[in-house]
Amino acid sequence: MPKKIVYWFRNDLRLHDNEGFSRALTDAETVLPVFVIDTDWFTELGSIGFRKMGVFQANFLLESLADLRQSLRSRGGDLLIRVGNPALTLARLAQEIGADAIYASKEVTQEETDLESELSKRLKPLNIDLDLIWQSTLYHVRDLPFAVSKLPNVFTQFRKEVEKYASVREITPTPKQVSMLSGQEAGALPTLTDLGYTAEEISRVEQSDTRAVLPFHGGETAGIGRLEHYLWGSDQLKTYKETRNGLLGEGYSSKFSAWLALGCLSPRFIYHEIRRYEAERVENDSTYWLIFELIWRDFFRFVALRFGNRIFKISGIRNDITKRWRRDHDLFLRWAMGETGIPFIDANMRELNATGFMSNRGRQNVGSFLVKDLGIDWTWGAAYFESQLIDYDPCSNWGNWNYVAGVGNDPREDRYFNILSQATRYDEQGAYVKHWLPELADVPANRIHKLYELSNAELERYGVYPGDNYPMPIIRPERWTDAKFNR
């Protein structure tokens, strides 16, 4: 009997270095590649009333599926697209075609692993196997020099151990041919409207704000294109370490995150391209630093594997139940909408809302401001990021928020970001703030981050009318000018 395998694409929307899919092609006579758009992704998050998957990531996902379908078609295959409950849909499909097994990549966070368990339960009585393949990290989970239960608590220790005792595996070659089971309806790719997004949400994507760092386009083809540009075309990799804390433009950082989140780019592929770049062009601190950041990404994934649901809980990885959090909805909304009256915070939040992206520097600052200056429940901030980010990834998002909130595995106790000194340091001339807050265009650079110190008369001189074209500050952050906190 020829062997039939259903390949369930998840966050591995690529053909390069896709070990799971390549293994399915090797093990089976015919495969059936499927993606199931889970209707649960579009529900609203209970606590704060925002949609789980924001419109930017949903759009990026649809583009990625279109690209993957195209790549499969050009190799004699196709991508079946279904909308519904993945476990139910896949089990039915596998039964219908008489599949021997379903292969898919292994995920680590609860909603995803719940689906794996549900699917496995449904397949058992049908005598169909479920084979889950680890493939989202730079270092393979089996190559770690320690058991996951003994994962070092501190990033630096983790990094040093993996760098010393593990190596990054070679990439799996891209399949040339896909021999696909015929006779199944391919299924149309839904539109954002089909998925329930409102006209207002869709217009945010369609308007594609020209102030965005990049016109992000989903899919493996665009992801590889971005990599080629960042490394080989523009040579920006060689200055990454100096530019990575930037705020404006496409070049200050790689912008790989959205492609990594859905698996359009494989971290191992990026790694080997960096190594090739080092051999052929230049090897320096910057080329290493991009690998260093990819190790952070791995770290948060392994943290999620080790700590399970603790990353999503208010007490965090540390299980700290002593901290008290405010649940002031109005204050939270002022933060979320970029209406705090603190220009550096507002500019970053407006960028996020308009484009789905924010720099790493921005994320650390708005996170710290919400949690440390406003004292608001950090899980609201994380949930809001989840609903807006084009590169949302459960491990990186919730892991980083654990850090920012001081409930993670940060060795530095009670890290505090002084927003004023951060803004002055990373946006010295106020160019970033003015980019997103044109109403502040006439404020001189030396006053722009300290608007809250100016009198109404002074503000009006610069065309700023508090409470009218720009909000009054929601707090007076005395702490920012106190030398003790001024770092």
Ligand SMILES: Cc1cc2nc3c(=O)[nH]c(=O)nc-3n(C[C@H](O)[C@H](O)[C@H](O)COP(=O)(O)OP(=O)(O)OC[C@H]3O[C@@H](n4cnc5c(N)ncnc54)[C@H](O)[C@@H]3O)c2cc1C
């Ligand atoms: C509060 C907060 C929430 C975040 N949420 C997410 C998220 O949902 N998804 C996400 O991909 N990143 C998240 N990050 C990490 C980081 O901000 C983004 O990965 C980065 O800004 C994306 O831009 P880039 O690809 O140009 O990064 P680069 O600076 O070019 O870095 C290259 C890659 O390294 C990885 N990386 C870099 N920094 C981190 C980090 N701190 N943690 C984990 N991986 C990292 C990313 O995969 C990134 O694409 C978050 C950071 C903070 C502080």
Ligand SMILES: Nc1ncnc2c1ncn2[C@@H]1O[C@H](COP(=O)(O)OP(=O)(O)OP(=O)(O)O)[C@@H](O)[C@H]1O
């Ligand atoms: N890209 C990042 N990925 C993961 N964690 C980060 C990243 N950037 C910062 N952090 C975490 O936040 C901390 C503070 O960041 P920051 O870059 O300000 O470091 P710093 O030691 O305070 O000084 P500097 O700004 O000179 O790098 C880092 O030490 C690290 O723990």
